[in-house]
Amino acid sequence: MQDTILKIENISKFYPGVTALSNVSFEVNAGEVRGLCGENGAGKSTLIKCVMGVERPDKGRILMNYNGEWVENTSAMKAQSHGVYANYQNVNISPELSIAENYYLGRQPKGRSGRIDWKKMYRDSQKIIDQFDMNVNPRQKISSLPIAMQAMVTISKISVSDDLKIVIFDEPTALLENEKVETLYKFIKELKRKGVSVIYISHRLEEIMDVCDTVTILKDGTYIDTKAIENVTKDSLIKMMVGRELSDIYNIKKRKSGDELLRIENFSDSFNFKNINFSLHAGEIIGFAGLVGSGRSEIMRALCGVEKRLTGDTYIRGEKVRIKNPSSALEHGIGFLTEDRRMDGLALILPIKINVNMNSYNRISKSGIISLKKESERAKKYSSDVNVKTPSIMQLAGNLSGGNQQKVVIAKLLCRDPDILIFDEPTVGVDVGAKEEIYKIMEKLIANGKGIILISSYLPEVMGLSDRLFVMAQGTIKAEFNLNDTKKISEEDVLKKASDEC
Numbered sequence: 001m002q003d004t005i006l007k008i009e010n011i012s013k014f015y016p017g018v019t020a021l022s023n024v025s026f027e028v029n030a031g032e033v034r035g036l037c038g039e040n041g042a043g044k045s046t047l048i049k050c051v052m053g054v055e056r057p058d059k060g061r062i063l064m065n066y067n068g069e070w071v072e073n074t075s076a077m078k079a080q081s082h083g084v085y086a087n088y089q090n091v092n093i094s095p096e097l098s099i100a101e102n103y104y105l106g107r108q109p110k111g112r113s114g115r116i117d118w119k120k121m122y123r124d125s126q127k128i129i130d131q132f133d134m135n136v137n138p139r140q141k142i143s144s145l146p147i148a149m150q151a152m153v154t155i156s157k158i159s160v161s162d163d164l165k166i167v168i169f170d171e172p173t174a175l176l177e178n179e180k181v182e183t184l185y186k187f188i189k190e191l192k193r194k195g196v197s198v199i200y201i202s203h204r205l206e207e208i209m210d211v212c213d214t215v216t217i218l219k220d221g222t223y224i225d226t227k228a229i230e231n232v233t234k235d236s237l238i239k240m241m242v243g244r245e246l247s248d249i250y251n252i253k254k255r256k257s258g259d260e261l262l263r264i265e266n267f268s269d270s271f272n273f274k275n276i277n278f279s280l281h282a283g284e285i286i287g288f289a290g291l292v293g294s295g296r297s298e299i300m301r302a303l304c305g306v307e308k309r310l311t312g313d314t315y316i317r318g319e320k321v322r323i324k325n326p327s328s329a330l331e332h333g334i335g336f337l338t339e340d341r342r343m344d345g346l347a348l349i350l351p352i353k354i355n356v357n358m359n360s361y362n363r364i365s366k367s368g369i370i371s372l373k374k375e376s377e378r379a380k381k382y383s384s385d386v387n388v389k390t391p392s393i394m395q396l397a398g399n400l401s402g403g404n405q406q407k408v409v410i411a412k413l414l415c416r417d418p419d420i421l422i423f424d425e426p427t428v429g430v431d432v433g434a435k436e437e438i439y440k441i442m443e444k445l446i447a448n449g450k451g452i453i454l455i456s457s458y459l460p461e462v463m464g465l466s467d468r469l470f471v472m473a474q475g476t477i478k479a480e481f482n483l484n485d486t487k488k489i490s491e492e493d494v495l496k497k498a499s500d501e502c
């Protein structure tokens with residue numbers, strides 16, 4: 001029988017107006033890879049914060065077996081000293097330091113003189129970089145790396161710690177390139193082989209099925225069940241999480257596309273993309289697939305005036321326009337949900353109400369006076385359209401779960417009612433029920449004659465929803481597939497084009 005490493009006993013955690021966890025109990029064994037599933041707001045992050053000693057439970061206790069002794073991690077420091085490591089997105093790295101400095105922060109190798117041994121630090125960092133197939137220089141600053149590579153640095157940084165007992169991954173693949181997922185799986189197997197326990201949180205249920213031995217399901221802050229992975233299917237997991245069965249979530253009603261809304265001609269910049277041409281019609285979803293770094297997001301950023309381009313023209317409804325910055329993009333009816341939510345202007349210290357209306361106060365003000373009635377009505381409408389789970393629109397955005405913050409950003413975009421919507425990785429961190437809701441929103445938008453540009457690294461999503469799919473590699477469009485054709489294309493066809501080097 002395997003040793004128990006973690007005992008979660010009757011944990012409850014309350015926030016004003018919210019029961020985040022209610023009487024949750026379960027155990028995790030040494031060397032076990034345990035999936036943790038639940039809808040947005042189910043309590044996963046709160047539970048992890050309690051395990052990490054970052055939050056104290058209001059009731060119950062969490063015990064950990066540290067070299068044969070039962071200990072409580074009453075602070076983050078204690079958890080760390082007991083070998084508990086949590087890989088949250090983007091929080092474990094300092095953007096202004098180099099990769100090597102991040103790896104060895106607080107534990108730099110010292111030479112005989114007591115000074116930092118930089119040579120050794122870079123040499124050892126290079127070994128980690130090679131182990132994780134990262135192809136970067138250890139001297140590179142984190143802020144100069146694409147988000148996907150930053151995510152890989154946070155993951156590879158775990159391997160620097162030697163006395164690991166429990167490693168927690170919170171949505172580790174949300175920002176990773178497809179091929180790096182395999183590298184992560186290999187690392188998790190290695191941890192397991194060393195007897196380290198892994199808690200793996202993901203909304204991508206395929207991953208839970210691929211990598212976990214067992215899975216625990218939470219719903220609305222309560223414990224539902226723990227199952228061996230061979231005893232569950234994706235559908236049975238969804239049923240336990242959502243409380244109902246979901247049919248084919250990508251099966252949205254398509255439209256015959258209408259007039260041209262947007263045309264891009266000869267877009268090039270100095271580095272990220274060249275000679276890009278495409279058009280978008282009313283009632284249409286066009287998808288962009290490709291490896292992270294293939295230039296998809298950069299094109300959209302250039303289109304919205306966030307970044308410069310060298311050549312290229314933009315036509316809206318056949319008329320040439322100049323878009324200088326994101327607010328002029330909005331004026332021209334282009335709304336952009338960027339992949340980088342932290343940069344997306346979600347004001348964490350402000351309530352949902354203000355966040356949702358943020359881009360559209362001019363639409364509800366007269367002579368500089370805001371209609372507070374409209375402000376509330378619109379916040380309620382759009383946040384309930386995307387099903388933000390919250391006791392009130394006065395809740396601060398910072399107090400929402402990650403997925404619900406994401407939905408507030410989408411509500412903010414919809415509130416402005418743009419005709420052309422660019423969704424860059426819209427369902428990262430969003431639970432399966434909410435994904436279905438977001439797809440239904442897309443269905444409604446195209447039914448109302450809007451056009452959608454969808455960028456997604458998740459092939460089932462971008463292939464399942466788009467009418468036409470552009471596959472990018474190395475800054476150019478390598479292929480365009482009409483997905484409404486009777487001839488079916490496979491994920492393999494897309495991946496082949498996406499890794500086209502020439």
Ligand SMILES: Nc1ncnc2c1ncn2[C@@H]1O[C@H](COP(=O)(O)OP(=O)(O)OP(=O)(O)O)[C@@H](O)[C@H]1O
Pocket residue numbers: 015016018019020038039040041042043044045046047389398399400401402403404429431
């Ligand atoms: N500091 C806080 N103040 C108020 N409410 C909070 C706070 N932290 C979390 N909550 C609430 O507790 C509930 C559980 O949130 P938690 O972040 O644990 O969910 P989650 O399962 O991790 O969701 P997601 O999948 O969206 O990340 C949510 O309703 C959330 O809004």
